[in-house]
Amino acid sequence: MGKVQVHIPVLLKEVVTSFEGLNNGVFVDATLGMGGHTREILEQIPNSSIIGIDLDSEAVMLARQNLKNFGNRVNIAKGNYVDMVQIARNFNKLNVDGVLLDLGFSSVQIDDAKRGFSFKYDSELDMRFDKTKGVSASDVLNSLDEAELADMFYTYGEERQSRIIAKSIVKSRPVKTTYELTEIISNIKRKSKSKIHPSTKVFQALRIYVNQELKNVEKGLEEAMKLLKFGGKISVISYHSLEDRIVKNFLRKNSIDCICPVSMIECQCNHTATIKIVNKKVIKPTEKEIKNNPRSRSAKLRIAQRIPLAEIV
Numbered sequence: 001m002g003k004v005q006v007h008i009p010v011l012l013k014e015v016v017t018s019f020e021g022l023n024n025g026v027f028v029d030a031t032l033g034m035g036g037h038t039r040e041i042l043e044q045i046p047n048s049s050i051i052g053i054d055l056d057s058e059a060v061m062l063a064r065q066n067l068k069n070f071g072n073r074v075n076i077a078k079g080n081y082v083d084m085v086q087i088a089r090n091f092n093k094l095n096v097d098g099v100l101l102d103l104g105f106s107s108v109q110i111d112d113a114k115r116g117f118s119f120k121y122d123s124e125l126d127m128r129f130d131k132t133k134g135v136s137a138s139d140v141l142n143s144l145d146e147a148e149l150a151d152m153f154y155t156y157g158e159e160r161q162s163r164i165i166a167k168s169i170v171k172s173r174p175v176k177t178t179y180e181l182t183e184i185i186s187n188i189k190r191k192s193k194s195k196i197h198p199s200t201k202v203f204q205a206l207r208i209y210v211n212q213e214l215k216n217v218e219k220g221l222e223e224a225m226k227l228l229k230f231g232g233k234i235s236v237i238s239y240h241s242l243e244d245r246i247v248k249n250f251l252r253k254n255s256i257d258c259i260c261p262v263s264m265i266e267c268q269c270n271h272t273a274t275i276k277i278v279n280k281k282v283i284k285p286t287e288k289e290i291k292n293n294p295r296s297r298s299a300k301l302r303i304a305q306r307i308p309l310a311e312i313v
């Protein structure tokens with residue numbers, strides 16, 4: 001029998017609560033994964049329907065199986081959420097009541113020994129969500145120059161030893177597997193007393209770079225705004241500070257009327273708020289959830305609502 005592929009959806013109740021009241025609504029689950037959040041929304045929100053998007057064809061296949069009982073209440077597309085407006089249009093939806101972005105990777109992806117996301121398994125360093133496009137992590141390691149590698153590890157992994165790691169990688173090229181990379185890093189960090197695995201930050205940086213995750217988050221949020229109806233809601237779960245900063249700044253910027261620098265005496269930007277922040281305080285998993293699903297521990301949920309038409313003066 002094959003390995004059971006499981007991903008426990010994070011902040012499930014909180015996500016569904018964020019969409020409460022949007023009965024008969026059309027939603028976009030922009031990061032469908034195994035369809036855990038989609039299933040719960042379909043079960044809890046009467047007459048809802050969902051367009052589910054994922055870059056990963058294996059996720060799309062599994063989600064189709066998991067959600068088949070919902071029939072035409074769910075439409076699934078393999079694609080990038082940066083194209084969500086066009087994808088929704090392909091399903092004849094010009095605007096929607098809610099958008100969910102549950103960022104990052106799923107447990108199914110990281111636990112798949114062949115994908116190269118985890119330093120726990122020895123495999124080719126691939127790390128692409130969409131294996132049909134872009135370049136693999138090993139191509140990146142073997143083609144960027146030393147300074148570019150160091151910058152990537154520092155910017156996307158906040159890795160303090162980025163320079164020495166980059167130097168050692170360049171010396172050891174070609175670096176093709178997770179274990180080869182882990183060995184290089186472990187040799188450098190042999191005396192480290194940190195609680196996290198020595199390779200955590202470099203692996204995070206590589207994954208973000210390979211999948212252009214931060215650019216996608218920024219673009220995905222903009223697309224979601226174009227798609228949301230007046231009064232519609234957006235819920236975003238992020239898992240590390242780089243993502244969360246983008247989400248927080250984006251929502252903040254779109255929830256205020258003036259974005260001029262503070263030094264400006266009179267407003268010149270003509271910017272107007274399009275959304276209201278729903279939860280002033282970020283929502284985090286309870287201790288019980290973290291105990292049940294340790295991978296949820298860094299999750300942060302931010303919710304905003306497109307300002308209802310009636311409130312626009």
Ligand SMILES: C[S@@+](CC[C@H](N)C(=O)[O-])C[C@H]1O[C@@H](n2cnc3c(N)ncnc32)[C@H](O)[C@@H]1O
Nearest residue numbers: 009031033034035036037054055056080081102
């Ligand atoms: C945290 S998982 C989502 C899990 C899902 N909420 C569930 O309950 O099963 C994130 C998913 O987003 C997908 N993903 C990442 N970047 C994407 C992008 N730019 N466009 C579409 N899907 C993306 C990944 O392939 C992964 O399956």
